[in-house]
Amino acid sequence: MAEPPRIHIPADDRPDLEEAVREGGGRTAPLERADGLVWLGGRPDELPELPDSVRWVQLPSAGVEQWLRAGAIDRDRAWTSATGAFGLPVAEHALALMLAADKAIHAFARERSWVDEGRHRVRSLEGATVAIIGAGGIGRALIGLLEPFGAEVIAVTRRGREIPGPARPARTLPADRVAEAWPEAHHVVIAAPATDGTRHLVGAPELESMREDAWLVNVARGSLVDTDALVAALRAGSIAGAALDVTDPEPLPDGHPLWDLPNVLITPHVATPPEAERRHFAGRVRENVRRLAAGEELEGLIDPEGGY
Amino acid sequence: MAEPPRIHIPADDRPDLEEAVREGGGRTAPLERADGLVWLGGRPDELPELPDSVRWVQLPSAGVEQWLRAGAIDRDRAWTSATGAFGLPVAEHALALMLAADKAIHAFARERSWVDEGRHRVRSLEGATVAIIGAGGIGRALIGLLEPFGAEVIAVTRRGREIPGPARPARTLPADRVAEAWPEAHHVVIAAPATDGTRHLVGAPELESMREDAWLVNVARGSLVDTDALVAALRAGSIAGAALDVTDPEPLPDGHPLWDLPNVLITPHVATPPEAERRHFAGRVRENVRRLAAGEELEGLIDPEGGY
Numbered sequence: 001m002a003e004p005p006r007i008h009i010p011a012d013d014r015p016d017l018e019e020a021v022r023e024g025g026g027r028t029a030p031l032e033r034a035d036g037l038v039w040l041g042g043r044p045d046e047l048p049e050l051p052d053s054v055r056w057v058q059l060p061s062a063g064v065e066q067w068l069r070a071g072a073i074d075r076d077r078a079w080t081s082a083t084g085a086f087g088l089p090v091a092e093h094a095l096a097l098m099l100a101a102d103k104a105i106h107a108f109a110r111e112r113s114w115v116d117e118g119r120h121r122v123r124s125l126e127g128a129t130v131a132i133i134g135a136g137g138i139g140r141a142l143i144g145l146l147e148p149f150g151a152e153v154i155a156v157t158r159r160g161r162e163i164p165g166p167a168r169p170a171r172t173l174p175a176d177r178v179a180e181a182w183p184e185a186h187h188v189v190i191a192a193p194a195t196d197g198t199r200h201l202v203g204a205p206e207l208e209s210m211r212e213d214a215w216l217v218n219v220a221r222g223s224l225v226d227t228d229a230l231v232a233a234l235r236a237g238s239i240a241g242a243a244l245d246v247t248d249p250e251p252l253p254d255g256h257p258l259w260d261l262p263n264v265l266i267t268p269h270v271a272t273p274p275e276a277e278r279r280h281f282a283g284r285v286r287e288n289v290r291r292l293a294a295g296e297e298l299e300g301l302i303d304p305e306g307g308y
Numbered sequence: 309m310a311e312p313p314r315i316h317i318p319a320d321d322r323p324d325l326e327e328a329v330r331e332g333g334g335r336t337a338p339l340e341r342a343d344g345l346v347w348l349g350g351r352p353d354e355l356p357e358l359p360d361s362v363r364w365v366q367l368p369s370a371g372v373e374q375w376l377r378a379g380a381i382d383r384d385r386a387w388t389s390a391t392g393a394f395g396l397p398v399a400e401h402a403l404a405l406m407l408a409a410d411k412a413i414h415a416f417a418r419e420r421s422w423v424d425e426g427r428h429r430v431r432s433l434e435g436a437t438v439a440i441i442g443a444g445g446i447g448r449a450l451i452g453l454l455e456p457f458g459a460e461v462i463a464v465t466r467r468g469r470e471i472p473g474p475a476r477p478a479r480t481l482p483a484d485r486v487a488e489a490w491p492e493a494h495h496v497v498i499a500a501p502a503t504d505g506t507r508h509l510v511g512a513p514e515l516e517s518m519r520e521d522a523w524l525v526n527v528a529r530g531s532l533v534d535t536d537a538l539v540a541a542l543r544a545g546s547i548a549g550a551a552l553d554v555t556d557p558e559p560l561p562d563g564h565p566l567w568d569l570p571n572v573l574i575t576p577h578v579a580t581p582p583e584a585e586r587r588h589f590a591g592r593v594r595e596n597v598r599r600l601a602a603g604e605e606l607e608g609l610i611d612p613e614g615g616y
Contacts, residue, residue, distance in 0.1 A: 089432050092457070096407035100417075103404040108575045109414040112567045114559035117578055124397050124584040148452045148475070149400070167456070251422035259420045267416045270425055276432040 008034035020282040024289025044070035080300040085284040086272045087137025093271035094219045097243035101215040106265035126150045131185035134192030143167045182209040194221035207233035222248030245271045313600045316342035328590040332597025352378035388608040393592040394580045395445025401579035402527045405551035409523040414573035434458040439493035442500030451475045490517040502529035515541035521548045530556030553579045
């Protein structure tokens with residue numbers, strides 16, 4: 001049997017990750033003798049020089065735009081992101097935003113009086129149409145959460161391939177037919193990676209073709225939505241509202257028009273609660289150490305050409 | 309074959325109910341020749357004198373306290389409420405409140421600035437414990453909605469009998485063991501009918517025995533919670549917050565302390581959206597007309613002794 005992979009964890013306050021390494025069949029080691037590195041720092045320029053022995057680097061986040069832009073992802077070793085690992089918590093957040101929109105919770109939370117029933121419109125997810133743009137970890141988890149609601153889900157994926165798993169969307173569309181989803185959805189949920197190809201995926205024409213009672217929900221990256229076009233659409237009433245965990249620019253500066261629109265709900269990029277992040281990241285580390293030991297393809301492998 | 313039951317609908321703007329009567333195998337008729345009455349008025353004193361031919365009255369709401377108090381429920385005929393009919397929409401609302409609490413949506417909705425991640429605590433429903441007090445239509449629908457979250461559900465029912473249906477709680481407790489649920493639950497969801505026996509079901513001792521990070525969610529009736537004790541518990545920090553669609557008194561008067569507590573979210577008794585109410589009430593009428601025609605026991609039969 002091969003040696004257990006030696007994994008470096010540059011932190012002494014993460015016993016959960018040390019345990020994940022052991023459970024995956026590896027052992028922890030100093031960087032200079034490591035086969036793999038579990039990197040917890042936020043910025044590419046903080047990364048130390050990697051010894052040749054390191055044949056795998058696990059990055060901590062799901063999105064790795066800044067790592068790709070910085071040219072940090074070399075071809076000398078495998079790099080993995082946490083993509084998909086936080087699918088369930090982020091899907092929870094997306095559903096929380098959708099339900100907050102449907103139940104006007106953002107609006108009632110701002111009241112200091114028992115207002116008339118009709119003051120803020122309340123509606124049901126049952127029988128609604130939900131378009132989920134992107135069916136990676138978040139999208140698939142959200143399809144699962146929506147299953148018992150009796151909502152009709154349209155999943156939009158790159159190639160329109162069928163979604164694996166027990167919960168199935170009513171329809172799957174390839175990205176080049178995404179335009180068919182806009183006029184139907186009561187909720188448009190953005191859950192796709194930020195790439196050159198998805199920048200301003202939602203712009204003026206897309207907003208224009210949405211239903212007037214549609215909410216735009218973004219739990220992916222701010223850059224997928226053209227913020228100025230969104231503000232214009234919300235002011236014109238061409239969509240009903242926007243619930244955003246991510247914005248462009250981010251952080252959203254004080255005084256930005258989105259702060260003042262009554263039909264906007266903003267959460268400041270908090271879709272992965274710290275405890276959930278730790279737990280699911282440890283799960284990703286455990287699985288990738290196991291795969292490294294077994295010589296299997298790693299989960300969340302970064303494709304520098306694809307841009308994610 | 310027996311004559312189709314003749315049903316009176318005292319409204320000319322409810323073609324959906326006329327259709328429900330037909331689909332259930334009945335036909336509409338004037339009150340003086342009716343076997344059944346679908347009553348849409350709110351108050352018992354609005355009810356006309358009923359001819360002897362009327363052997364069934366369908367009331368429009370799930371809770372019928374005021375009808376019982378007014379002595380309107382006679383023994384000359386069967387009376388049914390809409391109990392259970394709005395289970396799914398109200399369960400949606402309960403879940404919306406729980407997720408709003410977990411994701412601090414009430415708090416972020418009140419911000420006008422991109423606050424630090426730690427400003428309002430965000431957590432996951434995955435792995436949380438949810439106590440559902442009452443497992444009628446709302447409770448059972450909520451158990452179904454929670455199924456894909458990976459939360460642990462404790463259902464409290466009168467006799468602790470097993471819950472029918474595909475989604476099962478981890479545990480079911482009889483009402484006389486409800487005290488076991490308080491110290492465990494991250495969310496305590498009140499979904500039981502208002503009766504003499506459930507008045508102030510949640511009072512000072514119950515709040516005292518809850519977790520400090522627990523949220524109280526009430527989608528049933530305000531009278532089940534001792535409001536003064538709740539305000540005291542929220543001020544003392546002995547629970548984390550309260551999300552209330554119903555209050556006592558209701559409407560909650562301006563200036564009431566609940567309006568000023570930062571960890572309180574109030575929606576003004578809107579858990580059943582109008583469209584969902586119409587759709588599900590029509591479904592109840594259709595089913596009860598069918599049962600009346602078939603001589604089966606009606607759904608939502610009111611038990612004047614039980615008080616619901």
